[in-house]
Amino acid sequence: MDMKVIQDDDEMTHVVLDGRFDIQGAQEVDSRFEELAKSSKALVVDLSKVSFLASLGIRTLMLSAKTLLRRGAEMAVCGAGENVEKVLRTTGFNEVAGLYPDYDTAARALQERLAAFSSKKA
């Protein structure tokens, strides 16, 4: 599975996946996700080109979400097709990382959450 990482600014990391998020796909991107989860402030994962998602792919996304949330960082997913979205909603992943139709909407939502968090701390 192809994985492109675009650093939009200091806060927003945009990951674009392309292919099948199956066993092989998850093994190909796992370590990069682990690194991003430890360093990103806000991570948007674009699944619009992901045609399949199953057990190990979900695990990769959940591990990343858990690491990010425990660091006070944020995660969102965008562009999921019908079946991929059904997987995410069936597990309840949408309860811990928002699902959005496209990158711009997801990035805006995460920026608002980060801003709200910063103003609470101030």
Next chain:
Amino acid sequence: MSELRPPFCSRDFPATVEAASEAENWVARQASDMGLGEEAEFAIGLCLEEVFLNAVTHGHANRATISVRAEPDGVIVEFADDGAPFDPTLAPAKHISGPTEDFDIGGYGTGLMQKFSRRMSYSRFEGMNRLVLEFDASRNANAGPGSLSAP
């Protein structure tokens, strides 16, 4: 090892993660050849990955056999393995509730299999787990003639 052409095919695999990945590709090819439709292909692949990895990591199985059979109104996938007895039809479906950072990373497979299959049935016979999964199939427009006809 046996391998027949669609609408019925069956293949043996060693119970390893590498073979699970190979099985995933094999089943995707069979489902595509049978013209089962995108939704059925997705559902079959999802359930197969789940049940195969369960057999490897939790059941410590040595071997597994997968059979795929097209029916007029759907497709039946049978997964048999020689691992520890495990009936996924009885396992609770897990779901993350509410915004939280305290959630489990695994254990969602049963809920997914229930959601993506039409029916699941389990039996234990001669030291083998036997899980039968039924799926609805929407035939692809470009499917070959008679590819969903029962033998």
